[in-house]
Amino acid sequence: MKVAVDAVVFAYINKELNILLIERAFEPFKGKLSLAGGFINENETADQAVIRKLKEETNVKLNYLEQLFTFTDVDRDPRERIISIAYYALINPTNHNLEANIHAKDVNWYPVSKLEYLPIAFDHYKIINYGITRLKNKVIYEPIGFELLPKYFSMSDLYDLYCAILGNNLDRRNFIKKITSFGLLKKTKFKTKGHIGRRAQLFEFDQKKYEKLKLNGFKFDI
Amino acid sequence: MKVAVDAVVFAYINKELNILLIERAFEPFKGKLSLAGGFINENETADQAVIRKLKEETNVKLNYLEQLFTFTDVDRDPRERIISIAYYALINPTNHNLEANIHAKDVNWYPVSKLEYLPIAFDHYKIINYGITRLKNKVIYEPIGFELLPKYFSMSDLYDLYCAILGNNLDRRNFIKKITSFGLLKKTKFKTKGHIGRRAQLFEFDQKKYEKLKLNGFKFDI
DNA sequence: CCAAAAGTGTTACAAGTACACCCATGA
DNA sequence: TCATGGGTGTACTTGTAACACTTTTGG
Numbered sequence: 121m122k123v124a125v126d127a128v129v130f131a132y133i134n135k136e137l138n139i140l141l142i143e144r145a146f147e148p149f150k151g152k153l154s155l156a157g158g159f160i161n162e163n164e165t166a167d168q169a170v171i172r173k174l175k176e177e178t179n180v181k182l183n184y185l186e187q188l189f190t191f192t193d194v195d196r197d198p199r200e201r202i203i204s205i206a207y208y209a210l211i212n213p214t215n216h217n218l219e220a221n222i223h224a225k226d227v228n229w230y231p232v233s234k235l236e237y238l239p240i241a242f243d244h245y246k247i248i249n250y251g252i253t254r255l256k257n258k259v260i261y262e263p264i265g266f267e268l269l270p271k272y273f274s275m276s277d278l279y280d281l282y283c284a285i286l287g288n289n290l291d292r293r294n295f296i297k298k299i300t301s302f303g304l305l306k307k308t309k310f311k312t313k314g315h316i317g318r319r320a321q322l323f324e325f326d327q328k329k330y331e332k333l334k335l336n337g338f339k340f341d342i
Numbered sequence: 343m344k345v346a347v348d349a350v351v352f353a354y355i356n357k358e359l360n361i362l363l364i365e366r367a368f369e370p371f372k373g374k375l376s377l378a379g380g381f382i383n384e385n386e387t388a389d390q391a392v393i394r395k396l397k398e399e400t401n402v403k404l405n406y407l408e409q410l411f412t413f414t415d416v417d418r419d420p421r422e423r424i425i426s427i428a429y430y431a432l433i434n435p436t437n438h439n440l441e442a443n444i445h446a447k448d449v450n451w452y453p454v455s456k457l458e459y460l461p462i463a464f465d466h467y468k469i470i471n472y473g474i475t476r477l478k479n480k481v482i483y484e485p486i487g488f489e490l491l492p493k494y495f496s497m498s499d500l501y502d503l504y505c506a507i508l509g510n511n512l513d514r515r516n517f518i519k520k521i522t523s524f525g526l527l528k529k530t531k532f533k534t535k536g537h538i539g540r541r542a543q544l545f546e547f548d549q550k551k552y553e554k555l556k557l558n559g560f561k562f563d564i
Numbered sequence: 565c566c567a568a569a570a571g572t573g574t575t576a577c578a579a580g581t582a583c584a585c586c587c588a589t590g591a
Numbered sequence: 592t593c594a595t596g597g598g599t600g601t602a603c604t605t606g607t608a609a610c611a612c613t614t615t616t617g618g
Binding site: 496497515518519534538539541542543 | 599
């Protein structure tokens with residue numbers, strides 16, 4: 121019995137949630153798309169294996185990594201019994217430019233909205249959907265959305281991101297009112313530029329303040 | 343690399359949350375307490391392995407089973423590299439009488455409140471705490487508490503259970519008001535007996551109605 | 565001056581919280 | 592008749608939801 125890791129890697133590109141998939145060069149499922157992943161070495165944890173494999177296969181750097189679920193169906197790999205410890209990861213725009221990566225030949229971003237039309241290998245479609253569900257649930261009560269945005273972002277960026285993840289049922293004013301009420305966004309001295317329309321104030325998420333508040337029982341909740 | 347399962351099995355006994363532990367007969371950690379579990383066979387899923395091992399080792403029957411987390415620290419077992427897919431399970435009073443079980447010689451229930459004083463083997467203390475945290479979080483937004491109670495239960499049973507799990511910060515009247523408002527408790531024709539004081543109405547959880555409501559977007563939430 | 569995106573408050577309604585007394589029963 | 596646990600309602604506070612116009616800016 122072998123043990124592998126697989127990672128559902130999310131990025132926020134062109135106002136859409138995207139995931140990272142690799143075009144397989146060999147059988148089984150040659151030419152189809154699969155998650156990044158691979159076997160765990162004897163001397164590393166599963167977390168370390170994910171980070172190593174993502175570096176090897178795609179050269180992306182992760183902002184956030186969390187274990188998702190372990191898939192153990194007996195026939196999930198046609199070759200032999202392989203158990204997969206699945207993860208999901210978030211990366212921000214500084215790190216998701218694949219052009220800059222040497223190893224990224226057959227690695228690409230695919231919008232979540234188009235997944236159903238793609239040929240996805242193994243049980244990875246199931247794993248991806250599990251990841252999307254977890255992200256939707258978690259983004260509501262943990263401030264992990266910021267890991268998908270650049271360090272400085274506008275309220276509109278943040279609002280659009282939440283709409284992209286959750287599916288548009290948010291009232292813009294109420295969203296801003298609530299997120300502002302936590303006092304976790306530091307106003308920076310910067311504004312957006314290079315676009316039409318009014319310039320937006322840029323903010324920065326105050327991670328340290330969040331850690332402190334959390335210790336005192338504060339719960340982030342959109 | 344070997345793959346095992348371990349289960350944090352919860353029962354509600356004497357108004358306290360208890361977990362099932364086995365006294366180890368052999369080294370390593372001989373005489374210490376460990377979770378029920380064991381290796382996964384080549385032809386079974388992890389879920390099936392948990393059910394099989396619990397039957398073999400403790401003969402208890404599970405009401406609810408859910409994967410918790412996969413623990414992969416390199417040195418978590420002193421003998422060799424063993425990855426553990428941890429589960430938590432809930433069982434109700436019909437099934438938690440260990441006296442009736444042949445294999446249950448060194449298997450016992452231990453109140454969660456006394457865990458810190460017990461000698462617990464491997465990284466199982468960590469796994470148990472992970473399980474307790476998950477149970478606390480999940481019992482709030484999924485109706486899994488009922489799996490710890492007998493089929494027919496009183497409002498006081500339910501209230502006491504939630505207090506035992508969450509730690510007493512509940513207002514009795516508000517709790518009953520809320521849980522009643524869902525309309526998921528069927529009044530039975532039975533009442534408690536064999537105790538002093540006024541007799542309590544017994545209720546039954548309406549699983550089918552819950553499934554239906556859930557499809558329509560209903561969210562259980564204490 | 566126009567098109568585009570940013571920014572900003574109020575009101576109505578729903579939900580949550582705090583709180584105390586009477587009832588039924590068997591011993 | 593008393594001790595024990597069961598059962599119930601209201602007022603207040605807080606949070607959520609719905610909703611539209613003005614401001615800034617570059618072209």
